[in-house]
Amino acid sequence: MKTILLTGATDGIGLETAKRLLEQGHKLLLHGRNPQKLAALRAEFTNAHGEDRVETCVADLSDLKAVTAMADAILAAHDRVDVLINNAGVFKTSDPVTPGGLDVRFVVNTLAPMLLSRRLAPIIVPGGRIVNLSSAAQAPVDFDALRGHKKLADNAAYAQSKLALTMWSNQYAEEVRADGLMVVAVNPGSLLATKMVKEGYGIPGSDIGIGADILVRAALSDEFADASGKYFDNDSRRFADPHPDAINADQRRQLVDVLDMLLVREG
Numbered sequence: 001m002k003t004i005l006l007t008g009a010t011d012g013i014g015l016e017t018a019k020r021l022l023e024q025g026h027k028l029l030l031h032g033r034n035p036q037k038l039a040a041l042r043a044e045f046t047n048a049h050g051e052d053r054v055e056t057c058v059a060d061l062s063d064l065k066a067v068t069a070m071a072d073a074i075l076a077a078h079d080r081v082d083v084l085i086n087n088a089g090v091f092k093t094s095d096p097v098t099p100g101g102l103d104v105r106f107v108v109n110t111l112a113p114m115l116l117s118r119r120l121a122p123i124i125v126p127g128g129r130i131v132n133l134s135s136a137a138q139a140p141v142d143f144d145a146l147r148g149h150k151k152l153a154d155n156a157a158y159a160q161s162k163l164a165l166t167m168w169s170n171q172y173a174e175e176v177r178a179d180g181l182m183v184v185a186v187n188p189g190s191l192l193a194t195k196m197v198k199e200g201y202g203i204p205g206s207d208i209g210i211g212a213d214i215l216v217r218a219a220l221s222d223e224f225a226d227a228s229g230k231y232f233d234n235d236s237r238r239f240a241d242p243h244p245d246a247i248n249a250d251q252r253r254q255l256v257d258v259l260d261m262l263l264v265r266e267g
Helices: 012-023 035-049 064-077 104-123 154-179 195-201 209-220 249-266
Strands: 003-006 027-032 054-058 081-086 124-133 182-187 231-233
Touching (some): 012 209, 027 035, 035 054, 054 064, 064 104, 064 249, 081 104, 104 124, 104 249, 124 154, 124 209, 154 182, 154 249, 182 209
Parallel strands (some): 003 027, 003 081, 027 054, 182 231
16 A cells, blocks of 8 residues: 555546545545545545545645645654545636736645655655656747746746746756656646646546546556656656656756745745
């Protein structure tokens, strides 16, 4: 039985992934933003699988101080995590700018996974895994927009935030390789039947199980044992090259420098 932290567990791919991991016998730390939804989910899961199999943690990932508090609470309660799945994400929102002036897509989709991964790395076991939810939508990062100096349309903000996460994943994989951690970015599949797709594009979307299946495989299967620093494209069902910027070491380092500055500023 592995201990797996899954963000964004109350809806969509995260919810379906949680169900599959519980059915396989693992212990889950489930994150959500809405306390009521998270409590209802915990009641449902503990009724089916037992009290000792499910824990919950509430945090608004657009608030990096809340991300730090969640990580600290996990560190205080646990001495090991086997897998961290950074699944939570945002595309369209009625309030796209945080109180600190940053685009919420960069905060939730890039900075929060980055911060959570780093804070929890000391208790992720050797051989443990960090799975970051990327996307087929990837676009070059506008550093002025990343710093909050200009606004982006929803599609551009989302695509840039996902490329930023993919770039950081590749960079972080190099940093923690000696510690035995596997860090991989995964496109779970395009236009799946998530709330994000329904609200963003007005279409029902494809079978959400496609995305849940690849996240479970990335978290547990042998095919991902040596996947650190790689990108898995579930549209083509194979490891593939991400956007060229994610392979460029100089561009990755420049991006991470800006992300580090923002973490200091916002955290």
